[in-house]
Amino acid sequence: MTAAGTLAAVSGLARAQFRVEVTGVGVPQIPFAVAPFAVPAGLPQDVAAIVAADLVRSGQLRQLPGGTTVLDEMARPDLAPWRSQGADALLTGSVRRLADGRFDVRFRLWDAVRGTDLGGLSYPVGAADLRLAAHRIADYVYEKLTGERGVFSTRIAYVSKNGERHQLWVADADGENAQPALTSREPIISPAWSPNGAQLAYVSFEALKPVIYAHDIATGRRRLLASFRGSNSAPAWSPDGRRLYATLTLAGSSQIYALDLDGGAPQRITQTGGIDTEPAFAPDGKAVYFVSDRGGSPQIYRMTPDGREVTRVTFEGSYNVSPAVSPDGRHLAFVSRIGDAFRLRLMDLSSGTVTSLTDTAADESPSFAPNGRLIMYATRVQGRESLMTTTLDGRIKTRLAASGNVREPDWGPFPA
Amino acid sequence: MKSLSTTVRLFPIPRLGAALLAAAVLAGCSSVKLDEAAPVTDRTPTPVSPAGAAGAGAGSGAAGASVDGRTVVPVQTSQPGQAQPPANVERVIYFDFDSYTVKPEYMATLEAHARFLNADRQRRVVLEGHTDERGTREYNLALGQKRADAVRRALALLGVQESQMEAVSYGKEKPAVEGSGEAVWSRNRRVELQYR
Numbered sequence: 051m052t053a054a055g056t057l058a059a060v061s062g063l064a065r066a067q068f069r070v071e072v073t074g075v076g077v078p079q080i081p082f083a084v085a086p087f088a089v090p091a092g093l094p095q096d097v098a099a100i101v102a103a104d105l106v107r108s109g110q111l112r113q114l115p116g117g118t119t120v121l122d123e124m125a126r127p128d129l130a131p132w133r134s135q136g137a138d139a140l141l142t143g144s145v146r147r148l149a150d151g152r153f154d155v156r157f158r159l160w161d162a163v164r165g166t167d168l169g170g171l172s173y174p175v176g177a178a179d180l181r182l183a184a185h186r187i188a189d190y191v192y193e194k195l196t197g198e199r200g201v202f203s204t205r206i207a208y209v210s211k212n213g214e215r216h217q218l219w220v221a222d223a224d225g226e227n228a229q230p231a232l233t234s235r236e237p238i239i240s241p242a243w244s245p246n247g248a249q250l251a252y253v254s255f256e257a258l259k260p261v262i263y264a265h266d267i268a269t270g271r272r273r274l275l276a277s278f279r280g281s282n283s284a285p286a287w288s289p290d291g292r293r294l295y296a297t298l299t300l301a302g303s304s305q306i307y308a309l310d311l312d313g314g315a316p317q318r319i320t321q322t323g324g325i326d327t328e329p330a331f332a333p334d335g336k337a338v339y340f341v342s343d344r345g346g347s348p349q350i351y352r353m354t355p356d357g358r359e360v361t362r363v364t365f366e367g368s369y370n371v372s373p374a375v376s377p378d379g380r381h382l383a384f385v386s387r388i389g390d391a392f393r394l395r396l397m398d399l400s401s402g403t404v405t406s407l408t409d410t411a412a413d414e415s416p417s418f419a420p421n422g423r424l425i426m427y428a429t430r431v432q433g434r435e436s437l438m439t440t441t442l443d444g445r446i447k448t449r450l451a452a453s454g455n456v457r458e459p460d461w462g463p464f465p466a
Numbered sequence: 467m468k469s470l471s472t473t474v475r476l477f478p479i480p481r482l483g484a485a486l487l488a489a490a491v492l493a494g495c496s497s498v499k500l501d502e503a504a505p506v507t508d509r510t511p512t513p514v515s516p517a518g519a520a521g522a523g524a525g526s527g528a529a530g531a532s533v534d535g536r537t538v539v540p541v542q543t544s545q546p547g548q549a550q551p552p553a554n555v556e557r558v559i560y561f562d563f564d565s566y567t568v569k570p571e572y573m574a575t576l577e578a579h580a581r582f583l584n585a586d587r588q589r590r591v592v593l594e595g596h597t598d599e600r601g602t603r604e605y606n607l608a609l610g611q612k613r614a615d616a617v618r619r620a621l622a623l624l625g626v627q628e629s630q631m632e633a634v635s636y637g638k639e640k641p642a643v644e645g646s647g648e649a650v651w652s653r654n655r656r657v658e659l660q661y662r
Contacts, residue, residue, distance in 0.1 A: 171499060220538045229538035237639035239603050256543035259634035270539030281611050281635045284604045302615050304608040325608040341605060348605055371605045385602055414602050
């Protein structure tokens with residue numbers, strides 16, 4: 051197909067892409083191997099390594115060495131050696147230059163146990179989308195092997211601060227390919243993806259006070275959603291995308307209000323003289339989790355979206371904040387103060403059982419992957435602000451590629 | 467050519483013609499099953515004008531440009547200006563750890579600000595609450611608001627009109643002093659009085 055001389059074997063395990071920490075014995079992982087893809091010399095992205103890194107980061111799969119023999123999507127490999135090495139699946143593929151300067155990324159997935167072909171696809175892409183093609187391949191492989199939808203081609207938002215420069219970024223789920231959506235001399239916090247993935251709501255201090263914008267990331271058009279007297283913060287979209295819950299200080303203290311995106315006066319939802327903030331919708335839209343100091347310390351509560359039937363959810367410790375509900379509604383991720391440390395914790399909402407997921411001291415801003423299998427959060431690692439992912443059992447963590455001080459991640463939805 | 471719904475034929479794929487592929491400009495990253503011909507679409511991306519010319523305050527990006535779903539257009543913000551504060555009056559009120567009440571030692575300072583504001587009802591002050599770095603961003607924003615609100619209530623008792631004051635919070639986002647430890651934290655638990 052292509053002259054062998056122009057092909058360069060690409061190998062290397064996921065470690066080349068990410069720092070992956072595996073602690074303890076996790077759930078059984080599906081072993082897979084990625085053979086070196088047939089690729090042209092000077093290819094700007096190592097597609098096979100990106101695919102492998104995605105799959106390892108999921109915590110559901112385990113990578114075995116892929117050997118040194120190039121296997122493209124047309125090869126019919128002898129699967130017996132792969133099977134005896136312990137691989138359940140083998141990924142083969144190629145990247146070829148097209149006449150128009152783009153690349154054709156192709157792959158084929160093999161079931162090494164049954165010896166069957168699990169299919170393959172071709173992605174003709176520009177150089178800028180080679181990573182995206184790799185993430186799409188990872189999604190394909192993940193879904194074939196686990197039966198669940200992959201999240202590798204979803205996007206994340208996060209904020210960086212370097213000196214006086216604050217930037218809101220939109221990046222691939224692995225933290226790569228980051229593009230700036232907003233640059234400001236004042237802080238930006240609490241980005242929140244709209245349910246359709248087209249907009250980000252966030253708190254910007256550019257007016258020298260916290261106000262909430264909704265920002266269409268494809269066009270850069272912004273709408274000032276809340277700039278009421280006092281502070282405007284903690285935006286949370288309702289699952290239908292029609293309303294935004296936020297914390298306003300119209301009554302003096304921080305209280306939760308509902309804002310209709312089509313306009314109209316804010317409707318007050320909580321009714322205390324203290325702090326009620328950080329609303330987070332349950333995915334079915336029938337409950338809102340939030341933080342309140344009504345019991346004397348910040349704790350997480352649950353209420354109906356109109357503010358009734360308030361129930362306390364967290365009881366352990368004196369500081370439980372930043373609730374995030376899993377897409378299936380079964381888990382609550384939040385941040386607890388434990389001694390002097392602020393740590394990511396997870397509650398099984400049916401049993402109330404709480405587990406700690408980290409041993410770091412400055413965890414913040416948890417959000418779930420849209421398939422519910424990973425949590426992304428911000429923390430401090432060796433003095434540097436960093437973005438991490440963890441599995442729900444806390445056993446597999448990865449630190450995302452992002453330069454400078456990075457914080458405030460929010461995991462976007464599945465593409466529409 | 468017989469096509470299976472999810473799997474791909476094992477023998478070599480008919481080569482997709484280069485011209486056909488060249489015509490298939492696929493927005494974002496579309497895929498083609500290996501045993502199917504590439505669908506021919508013509509979705510040439512429209513160039514997007516740069517967003518350097520951000521409008522005052524709100525900022526703006528390229529309007530109405532046709533862009534694919536993964537484009538991110540950068541926006542640059544701009545800031546409002548400042549007004550004259552009263553001369554020779556301290557403009558920062560410090561708070562104890564986990565405290566949201568104004569200490570008596572700051573009453574003289576607040577009285578001076580109240581005299582300045584009461585002398586001219588057109589004068590406006592923004593009370594910016596701040597916390598130390600411990601804790602999460604949004605909850606610290608609410609705590610900073612509590613401090614700003616305490617100063618607002620103290621000034622109101624001294625005759626300053628509500629219309630002259632706005633209590634806002636920066637939470638832990640704008641420390642006066644970078645670093646950790648009580649010496650740093652005590653300088654960051656504060657309300658700044660800003661005249662605009």
